[in-house]
Amino acid sequence: MLSTAHQIKRGVSFYSYQEECFLKKMSLEDCVSEAATIGALGIEIIPEQSMTGYPDPGEAFYRTWGGWMEKYGTTTVATDLFLDTKRYPGRVMTLDEMTESVRRDLDIAKRMGAKHVRAIINTPPEVMEACASYAEKLGLKLLLEVHAPFHYEHPWVIRHLEVMHRLQSPALGFMPDMGTFVERFPRVMSDRALRDGARPHLVELAVETYNSRGDVHGLMDTFNYMGANPVEQGIARLSTFLTWNDPRVMLEHMPLIHHIQAKFYEMTDEGTEYSIPYDKIIPVLIEGGYNGYLSSEYEGNRHIQDIFEVDSVEQVRRQHRMFERLLGEDEGVAAGASAQGGHSVR
Amino acid sequence: MLSTAHQIKRGVSFYSYQEECFLKKMSLEDCVSEAATIGALGIEIIPEQSMTGYPDPGEAFYRTWGGWMEKYGTTTVATDLFLDTKRYPGRVMTLDEMTESVRRDLDIAKRMGAKHVRAIINTPPEVMEACASYAEKLGLKLLLEVHAPFHYEHPWVIRHLEVMHRLQSPALGFMPDMGTFVERFPRVMSDRALRDGARPHLVELAVETYNSRGDVHGLMDTFNYMGANPVEQGIARLSTFLTWNDPRVMLEHMPLIHHIQAKFYEMTDEGTEYSIPYDKIIPVLIEGGYNGYLSSEYEGNRHIQDIFEVDSVEQVRRQHRMFERLLGEDEGVAAGASAQGGHSVR
Amino acid sequence: MFDKYMIVEDTLRNVVEGDDVTGFQLGVRLPYYRGLGLSMVEDVQVTVDGETAPASAVSLTVHGNTYKLADLPGIFDDRWEMGEIATVAVDKPGGLGRGEHSVAVRERLRISYMPVPGGGADQKVLALRD
Amino acid sequence: MFDKYMIVEDTLRNVVEGDDVTGFQLGVRLPYYRGLGLSMVEDVQVTVDGETAPASAVSLTVHGNTYKLADLPGIFDDRWEMGEIATVAVDKPGGLGRGEHSVAVRERLRISYMPVPGGGADQKVLALRD
Ligand SMILES: [Mn+2]
Ligand SMILES: [Mn+2]
Numbered sequence: 038m039l040s041t042a043h044q045i046k047r048g049v050s051f052y053s054y055q056e057e058c059f060l061k062k063m064s065l066e067d068c069v070s071e072a073a074t075i076g077a078l079g080i081e082i083i084p085e086q087s088m089t090g091y092p093d094p095g096e097a098f099y100r101t102w103g104g105w106m107e108k109y110g111t112t113t114v115a116t117d118l119f120l121d122t123k124r125y126p127g128r129v130m131t132l133d134e135m136t137e138s139v140r141r142d143l144d145i146a147k148r149m150g151a152k153h154v155r156a157i158i159n160t161p162p163e164v165m166e167a168c169a170s171y172a173e174k175l176g177l178k179l180l181l182e183v184h185a186p187f188h189y190e191h192p193w194v195i196r197h198l199e200v201m202h203r204l205q206s207p208a209l210g211f212m213p214d215m216g217t218f219v220e221r222f223p224r225v226m227s228d229r230a231l232r233d234g235a236r237p238h239l240v241e242l243a244v245e246t247y248n249s250r251g252d253v254h255g256l257m258d259t260f261n262y263m264g265a266n267p268v269e270q271g272i273a274r275l276s277t278f279l280t281w282n283d284p285r286v287m288l289e290h291m292p293l294i295h296h297i298q299a300k301f302y303e304m305t306d307e308g309t310e311y312s313i314p315y316d317k318i319i320p321v322l323i324e325g326g327y328n329g330y331l332s333s334e335y336e337g338n339r340h341i342q343d344i345f346e347v348d349s350v351e352q353v354r355r356q357h358r359m360f361e362r363l364l365g366e367d368e369g370v371a372a373g374a375s376a377q378g379g380h381s382v383r
Numbered sequence: 384m385l386s387t388a389h390q391i392k393r394g395v396s397f398y399s400y401q402e403e404c405f406l407k408k409m410s411l412e413d414c415v416s417e418a419a420t421i422g423a424l425g426i427e428i429i430p431e432q433s434m435t436g437y438p439d440p441g442e443a444f445y446r447t448w449g450g451w452m453e454k455y456g457t458t459t460v461a462t463d464l465f466l467d468t469k470r471y472p473g474r475v476m477t478l479d480e481m482t483e484s485v486r487r488d489l490d491i492a493k494r495m496g497a498k499h500v501r502a503i504i505n506t507p508p509e510v511m512e513a514c515a516s517y518a519e520k521l522g523l524k525l526l527l528e529v530h531a532p533f534h535y536e537h538p539w540v541i542r543h544l545e546v547m548h549r550l551q552s553p554a555l556g557f558m559p560d561m562g563t564f565v566e567r568f569p570r571v572m573s574d575r576a577l578r579d580g581a582r583p584h585l586v587e588l589a590v591e592t593y594n595s596r597g598d599v600h601g602l603m604d605t606f607n608y609m610g611a612n613p614v615e616q617g618i619a620r621l622s623t624f625l626t627w628n629d630p631r632v633m634l635e636h637m638p639l640i641h642h643i644q645a646k647f648y649e650m651t652d653e654g655t656e657y658s659i660p661y662d663k664i665i666p667v668l669i670e671g672g673y674n675g676y677l678s679s680e681y682e683g684n685r686h687i688q689d690i691f692e693v694d695s696v697e698q699v700r701r702q703h704r705m706f707e708r709l710l711g712e713d714e715g716v717a718a719g720a721s722a723q724g725g726h727s728v729r
Numbered sequence: 730m731f732d733k734y735m736i737v738e739d740t741l742r743n744v745v746e747g748d749d750v751t752g753f754q755l756g757v758r759l760p761y762y763r764g765l766g767l768s769m770v771e772d773v774q775v776t777v778d779g780e781t782a783p784a785s786a787v788s789l790t791v792h793g794n795t796y797k798l799a800d801l802p803g804i805f806d807d808r809w810e811m812g813e814i815a816t817v818a819v820d821k822p823g824g825l826g827r828g829e830h831s832v833a834v835r836e837r838l839r840i841s842y843m844p845v846p847g848g849g850a851d852q853k854v855l856a857l858r859d
Numbered sequence: 860m861f862d863k864y865m866i867v868e869d870t871l872r873n874v875v876e877g878d879d880v881t882g883f884q885l886g887v888r889l890p891y892y893r894g895l896g897l898s899m900v901e902d903v904q905v906t907v908d909g910e911t912a913p914a915s916a917v918s919l920t921v922h923g924n925t926y927k928l929a930d931l932p933g934i935f936d937d938r939w940e941m942g943e944i945a946t947v948a949v950d951k952p953g954g955l956g957r958g959e960h961s962v963a964v965r966e967r968l969r970i971s972y973m974p975v976p977g978g979g980a981d982q983k984v985l986a987l988r989d
Contacts, residue, residue, distance in 0.1 A: 055762045059731055059812040085763040086811045122608075122841040124768055126802040129610050159608045159842040186601070192592050193605040246538050254600055254623070255532070259539040261974045262468075262505045264475050277600070339730035401892045405861055405942040432893040432941045468971040470898055472932040505972040607844045685860035 044328035045319070047360050048072070048079025048114050049353055050298060051087055053335035056347040058087065063350075069105045071350055075357045079114035079330040080106070081155075081298075084145055092141055099148050106150065114330050115212070115296050117155035117182075118142035120164070135160075136167040139179070143168065147175045153296045153329075155212050156181045158193070162200040165209055172208035178295050180212035185280040188217060189290055201293055210293040214334065215313055216300035219279045222247045223302040223312040225340035230272040232343060239269045247276045284314075284321040291325040300334040304355035308362075319363040331360055390674035391665070393706050394418070394425025394460050395699055396644060397433055399681035402693040404433065409696075415451045417696055421703045425460035425676040426452070427501075427644075430491055438487055445494050452496065460676050461558070461642050463501035463528075464488035466510070481506075482513040485525070489514065493521045499642045499675075501558050502527045504539070508546040511555055518554035524641050526558035531626040534563060535636055547639060556639040560680065561659055562646035565625045568593045569648040569658040571686035576618040578689060585615045593622045630660075630667040637671040646680040650701035654708075665709040677706055731760045735851035736834050737814050742858050743824035750824035752786070753777070753857075756814040757834055760849030764811045765838060767796065767804035771846065772837040773817055777830050786820040829856045861890040865981035866964050867944050872988050873954030880954035882916070883907070883987075886944040887964055890979030894941045895968060897926065897934035901976065902967040905949055907960050916950040959986045 049072045057063035063071070065087050072080055088094045106113060120138055122130045130138070139160065146154045154172070156165060156179050165179060172179045181197050188194065201209050222244040230240050239260060247253055256273035265273065287294060303311040319331075333356050338347040361367045395418045403409035409417070411433050418426055434440045452459060466484055468476045476484070485506065492500045500518070502511060502525050511525060518525045527543050534540065547555050568590040576586050585606060593599055602619040611619065633640060649657040665677075679702050684693040707713045737756035744752045757773065759765060773789055775782045787798040791809050795818075809815055817834070833852040840847035870886035887903065889895060903919060905912045917928040921939050925948075939945055947964070963982040970977035 052762070055811075059734065059758075059762070061812060083763060085765075089810055091764065091808070119763065120841060121766060121769065123839045124766060124805070124841070126768065126839075157842055158604075161608060187604075188598070191598050191601040191605070192588060193601060193608060195597075196605075242538060251541075252534070252537050255537040255539060257974065258504075258533075259537070259542075262507060262539060262972075342733065398892070401941075405864065405888075405892070407942060429893060435940055437894065437938070465893065466971060467896060467899060469969050470896060470935070470971070472898065472969075503972055603844065608842075688863065 041320075041323050041365075043323040043326075043364065045322060045364055046079055046328075046330045047077045047357060047364075048081060048330035049075075049077040049333040049357075050081035050083070050115075050117070052081070052083060052117070053333050053353050054349045055086070056338040056342065056349055066105055069109050069111055071353075073109035073111050075354050076361075077333065077353070077357055078111050079332060080111050081115040081117065081296075081330075081332045082113065082149070082151075083117040084142070084149075085119055088145075092145060102149055113150040113152075115153040115155055115180075115332065116142070116146040116149055116151045117157070118146075119157050120160050122159060132161075132163055132167065135164045139164055139168045140171055143172055143175055143177055143179065146177055151177070153178045153180055153212065155296075155298075158182055158184055158187055162197045165197065166200050166204060169204055169206040169208045173206060178208050178210055180210045180296055182212045182214055182298065183217060184214040184298075185217045185219065186278055188280060188282055189286055210295050211290060212296045212298060213287060213294060214298040214300050215315075215318060216298075216334075216336070217280050217282055218284050218314065218318055219312050220281050220314045220317075221312050222276070222279065223337075223340070225303045225311075225337050226275060227272065229340045229343065230268055233268045234266065235268045235272055236266075239263065239265055240272055243272045243276045247279060250281065253277050253279075284318045287321060288325045291327060294325075294327060294329075296329050297322070297327070297331050298334045299331045299356065299360075300336060301352070301356055302337045302340065304352050304359065308355060308359055310356070310359070315359060315363055319360075333357070387666075387669050387711075389669045389672075389710065391668060391710055392425055392674075392676045393423045393703060393710075394427060394676035395421075395423040395679040395703075396427035396429070396461075396463070398427070398429055398463070399679050399699050400695045401432070402684040402688065402695055412451055415455050415457055417699075419455035419457050421700050422707075423679065423699070423703055424457050425678060426457050427461040427463065427642075427676075427678045428459065428495070428497075429463040430488070430495075431465055434491075438491060448495055459496040459498075461499040461501055461526075461678065462488070462492040462495055462497045463503070464492075465503050466506050468505060478507075478509055478513065481510045485510055485514045486517055489518055489521055489523055489525065492523055497523070499524045499526055499558065501642075501644075504528055504530055504533055508542045511543065512546050512550060515550055515552040515554045519552060524554055524556055526556045526642055528558045528560055528644065529563060530560040530644075531562045531565065532624055534626060534628055535632055556641050557636060558642045558644060559633060559640060560644040560646050561661075561664060562644075562680075562682070563626050563628055564630050564660065564664055565658050566627050566660045566663075567658050568622070568625065569683075569686070571649045571657075571683050572621060573618065575686045575689065576614055579614045580612065581614045581618055582612075585609065585611055586618055589618045589622045593625060596627065599623050599625075630664045633667060634671045637673060640671075640673060640675075642675050643668070643673070643677050644680045645677045645702065645706075646682060647698070647702055648683045648686065650698050650705065654701060654705055656702070656705070661705060661709055665706075679703070730762060730849075731758065732849035732851050734758050735760050735836065735849060736832055736853045736855070738853070738855065739858060740814070740816075741825070741830065741832065741855040744818055745824075749822070751822060752818055752820040753825045754816050754818040755832065755834075755855065757817050757836075758812060758814055759809055759838070760836060760851070761838060761840075761847070762811065764808045764813070765840075766808045767791070767801045769839040769841075770801050770809060770836070771839050771848075772835070773798060774835040774837075775817055775819055776833040776835075777819075777825065779831070782819040782821070788818045788820075790816040790818065825857055827857055829854050860892060860979075861888065862979035862981050864888050865890050865966065865979060866962055866983045866985070868983070868985065869988060870944070870946075871955070871960065871962065871985040874948055875954075879952070881952060882948060882950040883955045884946050884948040885962065885964075885985065887947050887966075888942060888944055889939055889968070890966065890981070891968060891970075891977070892941060894938045894943070895970075896938045897921070897931045899969040899971075900931050900939060900966070901969050901978075902965070903928060903947055904965040904967075905947055906963040906965075907949075907955065909961070912949040912951070918948045918950075920946040920948065955987055957987055959984050 740756035837848040867886035
């Protein structure tokens, strides 16, 4: 059995299946079915991606969705909202317009049966504040996704923290994206740069600088002075979008963390993520008493689609086998018992 | 007398008088004369700024220059070279062309009687290597200017360090610009942004983020999401060009440091630099046994010229009164003795 | 992220009105992992055999609704779905000649969380279909 | 850094050749703290009363040497000195009318240590001198 008790559950964001959905190789129901098959019973969905006719998909959509949840034994854990502040040409939305946009997405989340709503990083703290009581009334939590290169001491996130601490609303919090914990440069990105025409010594310099926690912001000038081509400049810029933080930074904010986006770029044949150390992340979540979902977010497709057939399903399956191992679920199975209630399908 | 013995000397780079020279309010001889007047006997000059007809000013120029040095009791300490790698449209200079350009500037330095040559930051390490023995033959040191946001762990500077450590040439080294030690956001820059239309709360956010060693690279997205205008975006970008480092980082590299550009933005009425803590810098230089020049580099003009009459001469004079204090020269004067050989004019 | 899927294979056709060939059309997708309101589709630039269509000659059809490119900034109640094959049509009397054509499409999208314009580009050789 | 000094006051004049007014000229400086080889002066754009002169109509004179704007990229043996008042001349049959004109100058410079083009812009109202 588990050496450390925990209540962490497994789920999947349909962001993960974007390649197959884009190409119509998987239907929305296929996604639900696949998630259930691997015991990823918490579903995260991006309405603007998966909901034809967003924001008004019609009554039938919601009925069908609810039916699938029942049929497959899954739960809608989270919906991801966008905030199109630049929707109107030549001007930025007013606070009222932004608030209205977020409330409409909260309504959609409610109708889908979700508990958590991802607020995209450009959502202003003033909008979070203006929507807190509305979310609370709906029984929803509006959670700012902290996505690389953002972090908890970033000036923008500091402004959000100020609002969360001042309001003390149960409806506001964070949804950390594990892409903030990239310990080494993702191989799928550096390999792609090489295929696209970056020279090996420049790719190595970017990778080494990143991996040794060097001054990645200094790479742009360095590459410029070294006569870098556009692909090489791209890899230098990319290295400033990736971040490594000690996962323990989450502990201080754990009371505000209610959902985790388990970003990954490459599950290797050995069953580990090449760049993001989940073996360091999950113990921290357990230590912090996190009791929400680990929601798979596969983002490797765009880096390999030039030469490989993307297989998001297999990648997500591998990540969940890793989760089972790190969460101690496989021990439960070995002992002939279900480690997590309801996870009979694996 | 001095509590700590040292051999640090005072000088001025004519970069400091750029406003008056640009507007022909000061001649080149005026600059020499002014430097001598304040006991800044080490002269640093930018040939491409001050030498009409560069790179071939004619024999008379060199004779006149030498005559001034004799007449005013000054010494040519350093010349500053540029490397126009993009001189030819559509392509970057070859290594041979870059080497030739640097050698020509070394020849000019030699004819002006200088000992040190500033290599501008974009000079590739390969070019430093290719010019080392030539510089050594001429009795010159070719010194890479380490200017903000560069520093000794910057990927570009690491490449230079590799060459310097491998070659062990007495002709290669560094010329640190004290603009790498900006402890607080220069007031002349934030005030200018306000005059140009930046809103106070955004300027304050940039200043506070910088001063508290926050994530200045995170300001661009933050400002973008806050609806920043171009001037405000400019102040965010500026905050990533400024750097604070502990001046003690120079100690490790002291054997390679032969000249100091004493950058400053504003000497206040109280006689201190508003943003750069020379009271912390100079003790480090003394501790490290630095025996070269502190060469004034006034760079405040561009930030105040919209509303103030720029007075570079007064600003440099103030910086030198500060240097005298921090170098203990005023104690020497108080005791009726000259603290520094030859500095009778003050 | 989906640039390589922007131009849809086997979709290049001439547009016929009555007896006249008035232009050509092809199927295109967004290079983006979600759908986008049409007011944020800033440009769909079509270049065939090196010749870029003037914006005034371009229209876009999503799920049966056709818009002139110039009108997109004002469309707030329709969107281009994720992965949806829209039809981009170009007015060009006489249309395209038979055989293969080098087709390039560049889309510029206004994505609010990005500091710079988003979008993508694709290039393929397509044979004209009947 | 010296943008505000780019356009030199009191220098706007018509250019007369024989009996004809063939254009106008004014004095301009670099907005830069050093001189620059002419091959790195990428553009000197002159706009008077809202009308931008075509590049083909512009020439630049530094210390007595006159170059067409289009020829600058190939000039490796001459430079524009720091603070030097160069003359920018614009071909325009009939020149400018008497009185005040709104003059804008934009210079683009290729500075090797900078990742993006350098240069600057200035705008002043100048009265036409005889
Ligand atoms: Mn995410
Ligand atoms: Mn300097």
